[in-house]
Amino acid sequence: MDAYVESRSGTSRKGRWEYNRLYEDLEQNRFDVVVIKSQDRLMRNTRDWYLFADRLNCAGKRLYFYLENTFYSPEDALLTGIKAILAEEYSRELSKKMNLAHQKRQQNNGKPVLTSKSYGYRRTADGAIEIIPEEAAVKRRMYELCADGLGGRKIAAVLAAEGVRSRAGKPFSGTDIIRMVRNPMNKGTVVMNKKHYDFNTGKTLPTPPGGQYVYAGKIPAIVSEELWIAANRAADERLCRKRWANLFRLDWVILSILILCLVAAGLYGILGWLEKNYTKRRNSGK
Secondary structure (H helix, E strand, C coil), X not given: CXXXXXXXXXXXXXXXXXXXXXHHHHHCCCCCEEEECCHHHHCCCHHHHHHXXXXXXXXXXXXXXXXXXXXXXXXXXXXXXXXXXXXXHHHHHHHHHHHHXXXXXXXXXXXXXXXXXXXXXXXXXXXXXXXXXXXXXXXXXXHHHHHCCCCHHHHHHHHHHCCCCCCCCCCCCHHHHHHHHHCHHHHCCEEECCEEEECCCCEEEECCHHHCEEECCCCCCCCCHHHHHHHHHHHHHHHHHHXXXXXXXXXXXXXXXXXXXXXXHHHHHHHXXXXXXXXXXXXXXX
């Protein structure tokens, strides 16, 4: 006997390690009966429920509902299907309510969240946000170098040569620097509700700009609006040039392959012609 315990939502198989282990044990014929508290504890996704029930039935296994004190039967497919649809719809509505409540809190409050990656800022004992002068100076340097046309890797190399390190004591990477340059928090603007949970895909997705809440002047600014715009415009231009360069490079690769194919086809034709003529001459000589 084995137990499969987890706290993840039953709306999808993704990330449900215990459920997936149950599925693997079913494939390995390691049990005869599955006991669950109720149907919605196992699965709230209609499609996955039918797949699991069918696989269980085909393997000759039994499914027991503890609260209902009954075994599942293929004749119950319609009823359990309706239950799965209701459970899925319940989860969908609950997800919508949670998203709306989260949006409402952010819309009314707009309180920024500081993480270990919020370089240049810290929260005081009374909950206010203040600038860390030493780190803020490093950030301004990043913006200035970016506005001058340097990319993330080159800025990282300059800072590393100057002995600048992150809070973890490591050199900044180019990705870290561009991420910081892109963050409007550094000009004092806080953007809330940047991501939301999508029930249909089961993923956390970026929220379209119209659904985000922007609070200008919410926290102290490390860089001016002008410097932030100049650095981001330069980063956009570099990205655009890089994409065009990659596209041009790809075109040359495709063209080179086509030329090689044409040359190979031509050589193949010439060899065929030579072989044909050689065969004719040899036969005529006989």
